[in-house]
Amino acid sequence: MDNYMLEIGKKAKEASKILAGIDTRTKNKALMSVVDALLENSELIKEENEKDLKAAREKGISESFIDRLTLTDERIKSMANGVWEIASFSDPVGEIVKGFPHENGMKISEVRVPLGVLAMIYESRPNVTVDAAALALKSGNAIILRGGSDASHSNGILEKIFVDAITKEGVPEGAVQLIKNPDRALVNELVRLNDYVDVAIPRGGVGLKKAIIANATVPVIETGAGVCHLYIDSRAAIEKALNIAINAKTQRPGVCNAIETLLIHEESLGRILPFLAEGLVANGVEIRADEEALQFIPGAKAAVEEDWSTEYLSLVVSIKTVSGIAEAIRHIDKYGTKHSEAIVTESYEMAEKFLNEVDAAAVYVNASTRFTDGGEFGFGGEIGISTQKLHARGPMGVRALTTTKYIIRGNGQIR
Structure with missing residues (x-):
């Protein structure tokens, strides 16, 4: 020694x-x-x-x-x-x-x-x-x-x-x-x-x-390791979903509580993705999406398996289409780092299911993951x-x- x-x-x-x-x-x-x-x-x-x-x-x-x-x-x-x-x-x-x-x-x-x-x-x-x-x-x-x-x-x-x-x-x-x-x-x-x-x-x-x-x-x-997700449910309010997603990705992308992957209910792709992609791109975000989501995002890159487990810590986001909350939770269980996870939904039932079944240190309903922080939680520094x-x-x-x-x-x- x-x-x-x-x-x-x-x-x-x-x-x-x-x-x-x-x-x-x-x-x-x-x-x-x-x-x-x-x-x-x-x-x-x-x-x-x-x-x-x-x-x-x-x-x-x-x-x-x-x-x-x-x-x-x-x-x-x-x-x-x-x-x-x-x-x-x-x-x-x-x-x-x-x-x-x-x-x-x-x-x-x-x-x-x-x-x-x-x-x-x-x-x-x-x-x-x-x-x-x-x-x-x-x-x-x-x-x-x-x-x-x-x-x-x-x-x-x-x-x-x-x-x-x-x-x-x-x-x-x-x-x-x-x-x-x-x-x-x-x-x-x-x-x-x-x-x-x-x-x-x-x-x-x-x-x-x-x-x-x-x-x-x-x-x-x-x-610290933060492969954080935001799941946009079929019953998500569009403006709320847009604001939360853009904030969670772009407000400070190099920190562990910024989101890296957006999970979007297949029924929400057409009504949310064009506006969401526009807002993300306007903030300088590179989008990597699966085949279903690519149809609504001209110019986006095709996502590969590695994207789902990558902590970018930069202005890059991956987008995955899911059939519902059960698939969203399975994806989080497989690729998440148990840091911070969020759902946007107007359904009380879906919100409670997400809160109860997602295994992470911080789980959010209708709020940005950027709040997982000692100062925001009232602890001063962390x-x-x-x-x-x-x-x-x-x-x-x-x-x-x-x-x-x-x-x-x-x-x-x-x-």
């Missing part, structure tokens, strides 16, 4: 023991210091971010990737607002989930405690550096951050600003650490630091998650959107970064 990674792990573990006992006032004061520091250093952040953007453009990286990488004044303010919201939340650490007396007189309490040390591995979204660090601090966890090399300058300055701000307020060194060495082999070492890391959270593409899961010996929480069922599911805020332990108070009882 590389000494570099061992030292990072040891520092994080030592810091986590102190963090578990830090009072709420100190954590909140440190987070508010981060808010001020981000706003005061916005020009410096943008300067470092521009270095990453320049390198990305020189490599010919896609526009959707560059969008995820870009930090503007508005996005820096949004990061600061997210930290402010996290500071304003009630502290989950120490919360008594339930308490009850044993018949022998012992008092048993289930109490919320930090997970310990988090290892966060993510790609090309510098805002994750701040979101994850803030959530970890509020929930009493130490965190080791490993961002993508494409955002190295941005992540580096954000970590420095964050760490400088919190250490001035009494938070221990090692609470937030960024792995600056670009060697990819270090990621495998990180997710094998069983003596120091309590859980790994990969946030990025399918390839990243598969690599982490294949190599990790510490527990892993899977997040460390990721879990697509698994243990230990957390959906947007992961501060409570999802804690576990519980039982505290038993007795007076000499024996069994």
